[in-house]
Amino acid sequence: MQRTKHARRLLAVVAGLWLPWLMAAPAQAAPADLIVRNGSIYTVQGKSTWAEAFAVRDGRYVAVGSNAEVGKLAGPRTRVIDLHGAMAMPGINDVHSHPLDGAYEDLYACNFPPFSTLEQVLARVADCAARAEPGDWVVGAAWSNTLMAEISTPAALAALDRASAGHPVLLRDESFHNRWANSEAMKRAGITAASVDPAGGIIVKDPASGQPTGLFKEFPAFLALERQVPPRTQARQLAAAQAAGATLNGVGITGVQDAFSSESTLRIWSQLDRGPGLPLHMVASLSTMPGADPAERSGLALADQREQYRGPNLRPDFAKVFLDGVPPARTAEFLQPYLPDAEHGAHFHGKSNYTQAQLVELLAAFDKRGIPVKLHATGDGSVRLALDAIAEVRKRNGMPGARHQIAHASFIADSDLPRFRQLGVSADISPMIWYPTGLGIATAMAIGQERAAHIFPILDLTRAGVLVAGGSDWPAGQPTPNPWLGIEGLVTRRDPSGAIPGALWPEQAVDLATALRIYTLNSAQAMGLGKETGSIEVGKSADFIVLDKNLFKIPAAQVHTATVQQTFFRGRKVFPKD
Known part of the structure; x- marks a missing residue:
């Protein structure tokens, strides 16, 4: 009996010494979902700007370091990607883009290179007008600002009218701030010699006749024209939004700030995000100007209702002022x-x-x-x-x-x-x-x-x-x-x-390191995403890309030839699609 009591006391003492330690000891880390190893991994920021490997669990980095260190998180279901020495780095964050417009123009507009001559622009308009259906507008881009004086003449307007074959035409410039319209478009918008410049815009007129030349400077000047263009259909808008995501992913972009988001644009991004899902971080800049649809909210009225559009990857967090x-x-x-x-x-x-x-x-x-x-x-x-x-x-x-x-x-x-x-x-x-x-x-x-x-x-x-x-x-x-x-x-x-x-x-x-930081972590910080993305660090979203060449081992004049082999967003491959 005495020995039993003594043994119990001894066990209690041992338990008192070891139980707190056992409770404090870390549990074995769960296996990673994905391990990327054997690469030249440029982290941008962290304990080291270069690593051999990293591990991802639930869409976030859980380890960054050597092959041996990261390999400890491998499990029977862990997917392993061997880079064979290739360069990987954080996904690009584009702080200023108009992705819906860009993709829509690629799919549906009458486009021409911004270095086109006036004769080439007119030829392209004629080609688009010949294929247009009755009643269609010819909407396209992008004429060079070097043509501004040349197109602001009655002769240029007459040439555009001949090329358009009776269709209304509205062409934007390379800066997005100016438009060139033909006579039919101005007629439908009610623009005449008596039209006055709106605040913040200029309707350019011929000094001799006083008639509009078809050149419009800044958004308020061509708003009446934009409101005459048939609205983009929902189906086309959604197709353009999906195409925009694919285009951005294809060049390594995993985060973007839409630099001008009308309420209709927000609706499209929100619908996509809550449906199949956006394949990148999207930060919206809410318009403070009246839109083509007078019923749409803008400015503070839109900002105060922005939460209805917030989604898993859509952050309507900025406003835009010109x-x-x-x-x-x-x-x-x-x-x-x-x-x-x-x-x-x-x-x-x-x-x-x-x-x-x-x-x-x-x-x-x-x-x-x-x-x-x-x-x-x-x-x-x-x-x-x-x-x-x-x-x-x-x-x-x-x-x-x-x-x-x-x-x-x-x-x-x-x-x-x-x-x-x-x-x-x-x-x-x-x-x-x-x-x-x-x-x-x-x-x-x-x-x-x-x-x-x-x-x-x-x-x-x-x-x-x-x-x-x-x-x-x-x-x-x-x-x-x-x-x-x-x-x-x-x-x-x-x-x-x-x-x-x-x-x-x-x-x-x-230098190259500064340039890469500007396009990754700096842009993420400017967009309000610095704690979420922009570098390969434990805890951040696993947004990364794999390149066909190491940017630090080629001449600077060859950087533009880099090709993105794979793009991952939240640990999931979004380019190329499996």
Whole structure:
């Protein structure tokens, strides 16, 4: 009996010593769903920027490291991908795109290359008109801004009327800010010599006759035309949305910010997300302008109802405000005047769509709701206006506030560079004019070659500690969302295609690591997704791509030739489809 009691006491002591340790000891980790091994894996950020392998469970990274370390999570049902040394990296995050428009135009529009001559544009319109059904509109893109003076004439309008064979025609430019319409389209919209310029828009007229030439600058000017175009059908919209996802995945994009989302666009994204599911992270920028459908909500009214559209992969978290237009149309606001011309004289700076007081009130309302705003500002005058207004909002609502974006931030005064960081503002930059392009040539025609050459001070922004994020602006500027063109342009400041020679402000080039960070983690942070994606780190969504070449082992001028072999979103392969 005594021995039994002693044994019980001894067991109790042992249990008291070991039970807490046993309870605290970690359980054996569950096997991974997926292991990717034996690769050159560029993580962008983490304990190391390079790894051999990583493991994924329930759509998230659970281990990143060596083959041996990660291999411990293999189980009988774990899928293993052997990269055989290939490069993998986080999926691309595109901070500025119009994916629904881009895909819709690819599928249904009368498209032509942005470097087309006027004769080539007219030939393409004639071809589309010949195949159109009675009553159809010919809607297409994208004419070059270098043609602006050439098409703004009665002779060009007459030529467009002949090519259209009686169909109404509406063609957009490469910047998305201007339209060219024929006489039939203007007739249906009720646009005549008596029509007056709406606020924020210009109906260009012939100086001799006073008649509209068919050229319309900025959205308010061509809104009446857009409202006459037959609305896109639901079936076509859904087909375009699915095509957009496939196109973006195919070039390695796993996160995108729709830079201008009307309520009808939100409905399409929401329907797709709640049905088959979006194959990427989608951040929407809610329109603050009236749409083609007068019944649609916009601005604060839409923002206050945005939760009804939120889904597993759709975040209606931003708003979009246009401060100005584009330099080639002289609708961007500059601190120094444009080159003299007959229409504007010698001291024209351009004009913003808002006074500072108006902008402060609008921004403060969104900021108070916790909604960041993407502010379109291409001239250094409108960039300064944006920063001045945000500074006032910070005083009113407090720091840090919502992280607003200035898009495209093309031209920035030196004294305004550090203000981006001081005010917590992201610089949203687009690749269409990082290197010599037609838009750049058209800009030089408006402000002069010397000023036009000093565009996108990327290196200065990064040295100032600014969060610089990369986007495509697809389909504006370029007919593809391919990020590798922009990434190469950041490093070389040259046209990857070689079509336009020379380098554009080569002193502002950045290294490849910086360029990749701009397009991955930086864009994710600017979009409000920095804790969710943008790097290969434990806990984040398993959004990654596999490339056909190691970008760090090829000349910078070959980066644009990189091909995406596989794209994974939340640990699931979305390209190519199995």
